[in-house]
Amino acid sequence: MKQAYQAPAWIYQALQVLRPRPRLTVSQWAQAKRRVTSGAIPGPWNNSVTPYLVGIMDAFSQETVEEIVFAKPTQVGGTAAMENMIGSLVDQDPAPTLVVYPSDDLAEATAETRLIPMFKSHPDMAGKFREHESKKLQLSFRDMWLYLTGANSPADLSSKPIKNLFLDEVDKYPGATKKEADPISLAKERTKTFFNRKIFMASTPTLRTGYIWREKEAAEVEYHYFVPCPHCGTLIELKFAQLKWPDKEQVPDPAQRAERAVYVCQACGSVLTDRDKGPMLQAGRWQPVRGTSKRPRSVAFWLNTLYSPFTPFVEIVREFLRSKDDPDLLHNFVNSWLAEPWEDTKLKTSAELVLERQTGLPEWALPQWTKLVTGGIDVQENCLYWTIRAWGSGMTSQNVAHGQALSMAEVERIMNLPLYLPDGQQRVVNLALMDSGDQTDQVYEFCLRNADWALPCKGTAAMLSDYRLSTVNKAGSKAYGMKLVLVDGGKYKDLIAARMRRQNGTGAWMVYQGCDLEYAQQVTAEHKVTQRTGSREVQRWVLKTSHGDNHYLDCEVYAAAAADVLGVRTLFLEEERVAEQAPARGSVQKVTQEEAWIQARENWL
Known part of the structure; x- marks a missing residue:
C-alpha cells in the first residue's frame, strides 16, 4: 500500500502566509489591536467598559448597512467608536476615506492628538502608515488615503470620490448657503460612485430641525439600548423621568437632594443605584423601537447620559438642579446630557x-x-x-x-x-x-x-x-x-x-x-x-x-x-x-353752586 504524499513543512508555512486573515468586526478589531493613547482610560481598548458601543461599531461591519447614525450625549465614547471604525478600515479594508469635523482647526488637532497616535500604536497599522508622504489633513497609507477636513471648507467636500465617509458632531456644521448645499449633502455626493459605501454620522442633538435628529428620524430602523432590571429581570430603557430625589420641602439643600438620587425601575418599582449599572450594561442589548426592516440600509442608535459608566446618577441630578431655572443651562442639559433636541416648553400646546x-x-x-x-x-x-x-x-x-x-x-x-x-x-x-x-x-x-x-x-x-x-x-x-x-x-x-x-x-x-x-x-x-x-x-x-x-x-x-x-x-x-370718579361708599359728594344750578335744570338739555 502506497504511503500518502506529505508536502514539506516550508510549503505549509508558505500557504499559511498566503491564506487571507479572518475579517474581524470593528469591536473585535478594537479589542485586539486598539490602544487608547489619551482620555479617561488610556491603554488597550476594552469593550466591557462601554458595552453599548459594540452594537454601533459592528453595524459598520454589516454588509447590508450603508448608513449609521448615532445621536448621543457628550462623553459616552462616540468619537472613540468612530476612530475604531477608521482604524479597522486602515488595517483590514483600505479604501479612500473622508472624515469631516466642524472646522479645519478641529480636524488638524484631532489628527495630531488622536488619529496619528492610534495608527502608530499597533504594528499592523504602523507598517502601512506613510508619515513622510502625509500632510496635516491628508494621511497616506500603503493602500489608501485618509482625508480630513472641516465642514467650513466647501471645496474640500466636493472633490475626490470616496468610499467611506465619517461625519463628526454634525449639528455644529454650518448650514447651506445661496452658493453651496449643506456640508453633509456635499460630502455624501462624493460617495455616489461606490455601491458598497459606508457613512457614519454622530452628534449631540441641538434642535429638532438639526442634522442629527433629522437623520435619526429618517433612518429605516431606530435602536435604543435596553438593560435588565436586577430585581425583576425586565428589559428597561433608562429614562431621566425615573430618577427620583427628595423634594425641596423635605431637603432644602440642592446638593443634599442630588446625593440621595436613585433610579426607580419603571417595571417593578425597585430602587437601582450606580452599583447596579455596570452589570446591567454588560447584559444590555440594542432593540428596535421604530422600523421593522430585517435588512435595513440605514440604522440609527440613540443613547442618553444615564448609560454612561463615567457619570453617576447623582451627577446627572446635580446638573439638572443647577440648570433647571436658567433657560440657557437647561438647553445645554437637554442636548448634552439627555441627547434630546431643545424645545421651548413654555410655548407647547395641545x-x-x-x-x-x-x-x-x-x-x-x-x-x-x-x-x-x-x-x-x-x-x-x-x-x-x-x-x-x-x-x-x-x-x-x-x-x-x-x-x-x-x-x-x-x-x-x-x-x-x-x-x-x-x-x-x-x-x-x-x-x-x-x-x-x-x-x-x-x-x-x-x-x-x-x-x-x-x-x-x-x-x-x-x-x-x-x-x-x-x-x-x-x-x-x-x-x-x-x-x-x-x-x-x-x-x-x-x-x-x-x-x-x-x-x-x-x-x-x-x-x-x-x-x-x-x-x-x-x-x-x-x-x-x-x-x-x-x-x-x-x-x-x-x-x-x-x-x-x-x-x-x-x-x-x-x-x-x-x-x-x-x-x-x-x-x-x-x-x-x-373707579376714581365713583364716590367712596358712605361719602358725601360736594356740589358747587354752578353744578347745583345745572342739575336742577337738567331737563332743559
Missing part, C-alpha cells in the same frame, strides 16, 4: 390643554366681564373658517363660537347675530379681521360692504409691533385707500400659547363649554421650534405634522389682532378712571 380651558358657559353666551367682541375669518379656496371671541380686562378672553361657512354671505349673517350677556344685555361683533391672502378682490369688496365691522388683514413678520395699520393700495380696486391690518402671526401665537397655559380666570384664554375636538386640534396644530438659518438660530411656528389643519388657529390670531386694534390692552385704564 388639544387636551384647550379642552381644559372650558368654562361653564354654553356656546353663543357672552361672559359677564365682556367689554369687546371680535371675530377672525380665514378664507380658503372652497370655504371659510370663522371664530368669535369675547374680551375683558387683562386680556381675558373666551371663544364664544366658531365654525365653517360655505360662503361669504353666510359669514356676514353669522357676524351680525345678536349676542347676550347673562343680564340680558345685547352685543354684536365690534370688529372682525378677514384674511386677504386668498380671493383678495372678493375679500376687499366684502370688507368694503361691511366697513362698520370688518377689515381685511394680511400676515407679515419682522415688525416691531404686533400689528400695523396700512391701506389697500391696489390700483383699480374699489377698496383703494381702505384700512388694511398687517398682522405678525408669530407674536399672536406666542400670546395665545402663553395665555392658554393659564388657569381659567383673569388673563386666561378660554373656550365655551362643549368645545369640539376638531377646533382644539386645529388651534394647537403648530408648535414653536428653533431653526438654524446659516449661522443663526431663529424660532418659528411650524405645523406639528405636514398635513395638519391650522385654520382655527389663524382665525384666533385675527380675532386677537382685532382686539388689539380696538385697544383691548388698555381696558383696565377705563376701569381705573371709572
